[in-house]
């Protein structure tokens with residue numbers, strides 16, 4: 001399959017260890033020409049008879065030692081790619097790794113393309129397509145949440161769900177076929193109602209998959225946390241504290257933030273967009289009013305709302321709860337400036353007046369007091385509202401296939417409603433089956449594979 005390939009599989013930065021990988025039929029032969037132990041080259045026989053055994057040896061270029069390495073050989077088919085494979089663990093200087101790679105090129109390997117190791121694993125039946133895609137996600141995941149989803153798919157969760165849906169589709173097709181083939185005989189078939197029920201059941205499974213994946217994607221890419229509240233309460237100060245930057249202008253002059261500002265921050269490993277808004281108040285200033293309108297829209301589209309209040313000014317508890325009716329339940333209330341709190345500030349009173357389930361967090365942007373608790377509260381809310389254990393992430397390619405299957409099933413239902421015979425709508429079911437085959441790569445075209453693996457890095 002395309003010769004013996006080689007690549008540096010670790011990051012291109014200095015590290016204690018770096019790895020060069022080889023895969024293909026010539027692996028043992030090439031290694032026998034460049035690996036030496038106690039002054040003698042390893043023989044092909046020695047290499048083949050020591051699979052999965054760490055051998056400390058020298059990587060040599062003629063007489064010159066490139067590095068002292070740990071050599072591991074994997075015999076086909078018991079390797080990642082399913083072919084003979086070798087891994088050299090070298091000292092992780094990018095120059096050494098480059099020299100080692102060039103040396104293997106000189107003895108007959110060729111540079112691996114992006115994702116070529118994983119592509120070979122797939123083509124040799126070591127990995128289903130959905131799992132191969134999960135490998136890429138695993139490497140590039142930016143958050144603990146994304147990593148968890150990638151690991152789930154690598155363990156075969158999506159593959160299992162796909163097989164279940166495929167099996168249900170085949171069941172549906174079998175029923176239709178039986179009716180077509182034996183309709184002249186005196187047999188009873190499932191009622192149209194039962195058939196429709198089958199289709200609805202299928203549609204529900206796919207719907208759930210698509211919706212949950214969309215929510216996962218939203219968390220991964222677009223979780224939005226908006227800080228809102230009256231002017232001068234410390235909203236911009238909080239944005240700066242959490243982002244670790246002097247991003248927003250902070251001032252004791254109310255109305256300083258006239259628009260809204262967005263910063264990406266990580267909260268307990270989840271990337272979120274943190275938005276600081278213009279303080280909401282009555283104002284004659286047209287520009288400030290526009291900013292306030294925009295800010296209100298941001299608040300409405302937030303996944304998590306942080307209502308900021310200032311504990312250093314005297315609070316009218318009844319006014320406050322009246323004004324914020326409807327907002328308090330879904331928001332986390334941040335009581336800021338507790339370092340200079342007013343004597344009448346009483347968190348317990350607010351809870352008593354309003355609701356014992358109110359989320360209130362007392363903080364000070366100045367002394368940083370309470371910020372850890374706030375982060376914990378936000379992450380609890382993030383996880384609580386969106387993380388369900390049955391969530392599965394679909395790559396864009398799979399979202400497309402499942403959506404197409406959904407369309408085929410809708411057309412099938414329309415046809416059944418219009419009294420079409422099974423000969424007609426079975427074509428839609430066939431189309432759905434073709435589509436599901438593509439998810440796990442049962443129908444492979446070079447084009448699809450090329451597109452998937454080109455997103456990988458070299459060496460994977």
Ligand SMILES: Nc1nc2c(ncn2[C@@H]2O[C@H](COP(=O)(O)OP(=O)(O)O)[C@@H](O)[C@H]2O)c(=O)[nH]1
Pocket residue numbers: 230231232233234235236237238249250251252253254255256257279336337338339340363364365366367
């Ligand atoms: N003492 C104290 N002052 C604060 C605290 N947080 C913000 N401030 C001050 O309150 C004023 C308004 O802060 P700012 O972040 O601009 O509020 P915003 O209008 O809600 O964005 C500034 O003078 C800040 O320095 C705090 O926790 N303690």
Ligand SMILES: [Mg+2]
Pocket residue numbers: 235236237248249256257277278279
């Ligand atoms: Mg501000």
